[in-house]
Amino acid sequence: MTHPPAAEVFTAQVAIVGAGPAGLVSAIALAAAGVDTLLIAPPAQMDHRTTALLAGSVAALDTLGVWKGCVPHAAPLKKLRIIDDTRRLFRAPEVLFTAAEIDCDAFGYNIENRHLMAALQARAATLSLTWIAAPALAIECDASAVTIKHGQGETRVQLAIGADGARSVCRAAAGITTRRRAYPQIALTLNLSHARTHDDTSTEFHTEQGPFTLVPLPGRRSSLVCVVAPAQCDELLVKDDAELANAIEIRSHWLLGDITVEAGRGVFPLAVETAAGIARNRIALVGEAAHVVPPIGAQGLNLGLRDAASIAEIVAEAHQRKRDLGDAEVLARYQSQRRADIVSRTLAIDLLNRSLLSEFLPAHGARGLSLYFVDRIGPLRRVLIREGVMPAASQPKLMRGEMV
Numbered sequence: 001m002t003h004p005p006a007a008e009v010f011t012a013q014v015a016i017v018g019a020g021p022a023g024l025v026s027a028i029a030l031a032a033a034g035v036d037t038l039l040i041a042p043p044a045q046m047d048h049r050t051t052a053l054l055a056g057s058v059a060a061l062d063t064l065g066v067w068k069g070c071v072p073h074a075a076p077l078k079k080l081r082i083i084d085d086t087r088r089l090f091r092a093p094e095v096l097f098t099a100a101e102i103d104c105d106a107f108g109y110n111i112e113n114r115h116l117m118a119a120l121q122a123r124a125a126t127l128s129l130t131w132i133a134a135p136a137l138a139i140e141c142d143a144s145a146v147t148i149k150h151g152q153g154e155t156r157v158q159l160a161i162g163a164d165g166a167r168s169v170c171r172a173a174a175g176i177t178t179r180r181r182a183y184p185q186i187a188l189t190l191n192l193s194h195a196r197t198h199d200d201t202s203t204e205f206h207t208e209q210g211p212f213t214l215v216p217l218p219g220r221r222s223s224l225v226c227v228v229a230p231a232q233c234d235e236l237l238v239k240d241d242a243e244l245a246n247a248i249e250i251r252s253h254w255l256l257g258d259i260t261v262e263a264g265r266g267v268f269p270l271a272v273e274t275a276a277g278i279a280r281n282r283i284a285l286v287g288e289a290a291h292v293v294p295p296i297g298a299q300g301l302n303l304g305l306r307d308a309a310s311i312a313e314i315v316a317e318a319h320q321r322k323r324d325l326g327d328a329e330v331l332a333r334y335q336s337q338r339r340a341d342i343v344s345r346t347l348a349i350d351l352l353n354r355s356l357l358s359e360f361l362p363a364h365g366a367r368g369l370s371l372y373f374v375d376r377i378g379p380l381r382r383v384l385i386r387e388g389v390m391p392a393a394s395q396p397k398l399m400r401g402e403m404v
Ligand SMILES: Cc1cc2nc3c(=O)[nH]c(=O)nc-3n(C[C@H](O)[C@H](O)[C@H](O)COP(=O)(O)OP(=O)(O)OC[C@H]3O[C@@H](n4cnc5c(N)ncnc54)[C@H](O)[C@@H]3O)c2cc1C
Pocket: 017, 018, 019, 020, 021, 022, 023, 040, 041, 042, 043, 044, 045, 049, 050, 051, 052, 053, 134, 135, 136, 137, 163, 164, 165, 166, 167, 168, 169, 187, 189, 225, 268, 286, 287, 288, 289, 295, 298, 299, 300, 301, 302, 303, 304
């Protein structure tokens, strides 16, 4: 990896804007495939969040030579338990899914974002990849190229990949609009240690305010995503660590025994945001630049990594055929390959979340009944588990363990 001198006009085939996980995976995959790639991004800000990476994402990171750097920090997710903790008339039965049911060792692995990012950055540093450590300030597209102005000069490329998160400047430059709906919910995140073993089981309590999810970390540690109404979030935030630990013990019905909360609480207002398209005017969007979903069922970054794997595969193929990497055909292929996966996941998460928040009795009945059938009907259960972990319609090469 090289850092260019200041105020240079820099050309490459592809520029990736944003060095969060989706941007870094796109950059690593393209550089490893021999595409002349440039990364324009300040170093990502770190928080204490963790990410549950599903099996396909783990396979992609392994194929790219990143996963070995994650292994010491990742905890397997072998079981997934869903508990209806609402006090409503229609309550769903408790459901326990195991990875063994679909002949897998684990649904995936949970890892702190700081370790995932360190492994990605370490792998990027081994590749022929130019990293301009400055934000993109202005982006212009014309018929033959994209021009990106940044703190160190200017860059001209055939294709820009917008991995610049929910407030994407790439998306605005491409002229792509979004539809955003804010939920009356906040996700409070923190990591904790506990007296009892988590037994490699992720437990999701469904409450009237949203899910309360404990996800294993290595040892007797777990991460917590606690989705609550804003007023309740404020009440939890003013508590000191001991009081907060006690509140979590009560909410988790002492599942993990005595709890000690670690430093670093995070607060994330929840919203769903969908872009009207994900590729236009020589710009392709990946990750949260393309879609934001609430943290339910660990779908957000897993979707983002499938975006990254898909665009890398399509661009690498165009590169081999010596095609223009940002032409309309490349962009149309990317958009049509990703559409069904993004739309179906966003819809499913939105429906589940709204069925929890709804005061409408039939919505609770429908959710309870769905979980009842899923619990009782073996083949349906296995199809759903497989689909959740490895969506049949969207398995780009990297997710299948093949290089692009
Ligand atoms: C509480 C919570 C828990 C979650 N848990 C999970 C989970 O378990 N599993 C899962 O799959 N997903 C999870 N998600 C979702 C996941 O965190 C996001 O999908 C993921 O972080 C998005 O990554 P990204 O690379 O697309 O965007 P980001 O991580 O937002 O990165 C965007 C990057 O672009 C940079 N940038 C912005 N503007 C510019 C610019 N002008 N020029 C250059 N760079 C720029 C930013 O500095 C940033 O580094 C969770 C989300 C939340 C809120």
